[in-house]
Amino acid sequence: xxxxxxxxxxxxxxxxxxxxxxxxxxxxxxxxxxxxxxxxxxxxxxxxxxxxxxxxxxxxxxxxxxxxxxxxxxxxxxxxxxxxxxxxxxxxxxxxxxxxxxxxxxxxxxxxxxxxxxxxxxxxxxxxxxxxxxxxxxxxxxxxxxxxxxxxxxxxxxxxxxxxxxxxxxxxxxxxxxxxxxxxxxxxxxxxxxxxxxxxxxxxxxxxxxxxxxxxxxxxxxxxxxxxxxxxxxxxxxxxxxxxxxxxxxxxxxxxxxxxxxx
Ligand SMILES: NC(=O)c1ccc[n+]([C@@H]2O[C@H](COP(=O)([O-])OP(=O)(O)OC[C@H]3O[C@@H](n4cnc5c(N)ncnc54)[C@H](OP(=O)(O)O)[C@@H]3O)[C@@H](O)[C@H]2O)c1
Numbered sequence: 001x002x003x004x005x006x007x008x009x010x011x012x013x014x015x016x017x018x019x020x021x022x023x024x025x026x027x028x029x030x031x032x033x034x035x036x037x038x039x040x041x042x043x044x045x046x047x048x049x050x051x052x053x054x055x056x057x058x059x060x061x062x063x064x065x066x067x068x069x070x071x072x073x074x075x076x077x078x079x080x081x082x083x084x085x086x087x088x089x090x091x092x093x094x095x096x097x098x099x100x101x102x103x104x105x106x107x108x109x110x111x112x113x114x115x116x117x118x119x120x121x122x123x124x125x126x127x128x129x130x131x132x133x134x135x136x137x138x139x140x141x142x143x144x145x146x147x148x149x150x151x152x153x154x155x156x157x158x159x160x161x162x163x164x165x166x167x168x169x170x171x172x173x174x175x176x177x178x179x180x181x182x183x184x185x186x187x188x189x190x191x192x193x194x195x196x197x198x199x200x201x202x203x204x205x206x207x208x209x210x211x212x213x214x215x216x217x218x219x220x221x222x223x224x225x226x227x228x229x230x231x232x233x234x235x236x237x238x239x240x241x242x243x244x245x246x247x248x249x250x251x252x253x254x255x256x257x258x259x260x261x262x263x
Pocket of ligand 1 (some may be wrong): 019023024070139201202
């Protein structure tokens with residue numbers, strides 16, 4: 001029987017693991033998945049922030065817990081996957097979101113910072129996806145992987161924003177998404193990416209303030225920055241049966257910034 005829209009978006013009985021979930025976009029997506037009924041496992045490096053974020057989710061009636069792990073370290077990523085599977089039995093939805101950036105002109109960009117950004121933003125996504133797919137999604141007959149890329153992965157930057165490693169890493173995340181979707185479609189694992197525009201989070205704050213908050217907003221056709229609700233809809237579409245025929249795609253959630261010529 002054809003399901004109605006509420007049923008298609010329902011995540012009751014699903015388990016979601018969100019990296020970088022202690023604040024910002026990761027926490028927003030955790031709210032979305034939890035509000036739709038999924039059990040939530042949050043992860044990031046700082047236990048205190050995770051405790052606070054988990055309490056916030058629980059206060060909203062969401063079934064949530066946390067594990068501290070550094071997604072830049074392979075042994076931490078494996079421990080995160082193993083402990084999550086031990087405690088929750090499965091992962092149906094993986095959100096690869098923990099990321100880092102570095103600002104410096106390309107000619108002076110430290111190679112060590114290049115390695116740090118690529119390690120967390122690309123290698124970290126790969127290792128966690130591999131572990132969760134192999135030990136949960138493939139044996140369980142499917143799953144959803146949502147990779148947080150960026151509009152920085154689609155183009156170069158406007159003058160004044162110098163983040164060559166970050167742009168490169170986010171471009172890699174977009175093709176990682178396509179290639180993984182092509183390989184893992186046979187396992188009913190859908191892999192999709194989100195390209196956020198500018199959201200006022202801890203990571204983006206310095207950049208947005210240095211460019212001017214109002215000027216950044218005015219640059220978007222919709223005349224606004226992203227807010228605490230703007231990623232919820234697409235996250236839920238990718239995570240739920242409403243999006244079961246979508247794989248290997250990216251969508252920008254950016255107020256239109258990425259469609260402006262000369263943007
Ligand atoms: N905000 C924007 O405008 C924007 C635009 C496009 C894309 N994005 C992407 O969105 C994602 C989330 O960024 P955000 O803006 O929400 O930033 P944020 O508020 O600074 O949050 C970053 C999260 O990642 C965690 N994290 C950082 N390094 C980590 C590591 N090595 N291992 C595990 N967790 C780590 C942080 O917690 P700990 O520091 O405690 O580990 C925090 O939970 C990133 O991939 C970013 O590139 C953001």
